[in-house]
Amino acid sequence: MGPAKRHHHSIFCILPPHLLEAIMKNGSDDQRRAAAQTLRSAAAMRIARAAAHERLRALAPAASTGAPHKKRVIFNAAHTEKIPGARARAEGQGPTGDAAVDEAYEGLGATFDLYWDVWKRDSVDGAGMELDATVHYGKDYDNAYWNGERMIFGDGDGRLFNRFTIAVDVIGHELTHGVTGHTANLDYNGQSGALNESVSDVFGSLVKQYAASPRQSAAQADWLIGEGLLLPGVKGVALRSMKAPGTAYDDPVLGRDPQPAHMKDYVTTTDDDGGVHINSGIPNNAFARLAISFGGYSWEKAGQIWYRTLTDARLAAASQFADFARLTVVNAFQLYGAEGKQAATDAWSQVGIQVT
C-alpha cells in the first residue's frame, strides 16, 4: 500500500458513514476503493456512528414548545430506481389522484400528527425535519424501506403484494426508523435490531389506531402490520401480527409466518440481519399485551412508556431484549407507580423475559 492510499484512508476514517457511502456511489475508482476499505472497518464505523449520534441527540429537543413544522414532499420515481424522482405533491397541495402519492402524503401526515399530538415531537428529528417519500420505486418492487433519509415505496408485483403505501402502519413503521435513528439508534442486527424493528411496528400500529375514525382502543385494534398488502389468493391477512405473532400468513409461496411470540421460540439465524424481522415478534407481543391490559387507547399508557424508553439516554444502541424490558419497567414505575411497574413486568414475563 502506497503513501497516497494510506492518506486517503486516514481521511475517510473521520468521515461519517453517509459520506463514505456517497463516495462509494459517486467517487473515482481510487476513492471508492479507499471508502470501501474504511466501510469494512467495523470499528471506524461504530466510532463515526456514535459520534454523529451523540451530536444529533444533543441537538434534538425531546419535546417542542413552539409550533409544529409539518412539511411533506412526495416524489415519483416513475418505476425506476432513481431517487428521489420527480416532485409529485408538496405540503398543502391537494390530492393528485395517484393513489400511491396521496396515500404516502396522508400517511406521513398521520404519523406526524401522532408524534406531535401525543408527544409534541416536531417531526422525525424533533426539530421540524422535512418528511420525504418516494413512491412508484422500481418495477414490481415488493418492498418499502428507510434509506436513512427518506421513505421508499414499491408498487408490489401485483401477484403477491399490493402497493406498500396501502397500509398506514407501514408508513408509520418507516418514519419511526427515522425517529429511532435520531434517538436510541438501536444497532440493526440481532436483538438490538429486532428491538429497532419492533419499535417501528409499535409506533406504526399506534399511527393506525390513532388515525382510524373513530380512534381505536387497544381492545378494538387488530394489531396487524401491513393489512391489505397481501393480494387476494395469498393465504394470509398481513405481514405480521403483534397480538399473535406467527399467525399472519401461511401460504404455499410465501411460506409460514416465522415470528415467535415467546423467548422459548427465539430464532437464531444469520439471515435478515440476525432475524430482525423475525424475533421482533417477542417485544411486539409484550407491547400488545401491556396495551390491552391497561385498556383505553394504546398511546395513553403503554405508548407513553415505550416513547419514554426509546428517548431515554440510558437505552444503549446495543441494547438486548432484557435491557429494553428493564428500562420499560423503570419508566412504567416513574409514570404510573407500582401498578404500572407490575403491568409491564407481567407483559414481559408472558413472553419469557423476567425483569427482576
Added chain:
Amino acid sequence: MRIQFETLGGFAYFPGLQRPIHIDTERLTGLQAAELESMVRAAHFFDQSDSIRPSGAADYRCYRITVEDGGRSHTVQVVESAADQSLLALLAYLRTLGPEGPS
C-alpha cells in the same frame, strides 16, 4: 460460469421467498450467456467488496451473489441502494430470471 443469486431482507421475512436462483451459462443460449458474462465483467465483480452495508437505513433489500468462473469464486453481498451502476445492471438482469432460471 455459474451464478447463485439470493434476495435477502426487506420489510418482512418470508421463508418461501428465500430460495436462491442458480444459473449456469452453459445452459443458456449463446446470446444470453455472452450478455451475462459481459455484465459480470463490466461490474468488475471479482474486485467488488464482499459486503456493503448502509448506516441508519432499515428494511432494505440485500442481494447475495456468488460467481464461480474458471476456478475462481467470489461472493458479494450488497444493499440495493449502495450498489454501483454496473452492479445494479447485473442485479436487474438476474432479477428477471425466474426461480428456475431463464426459459
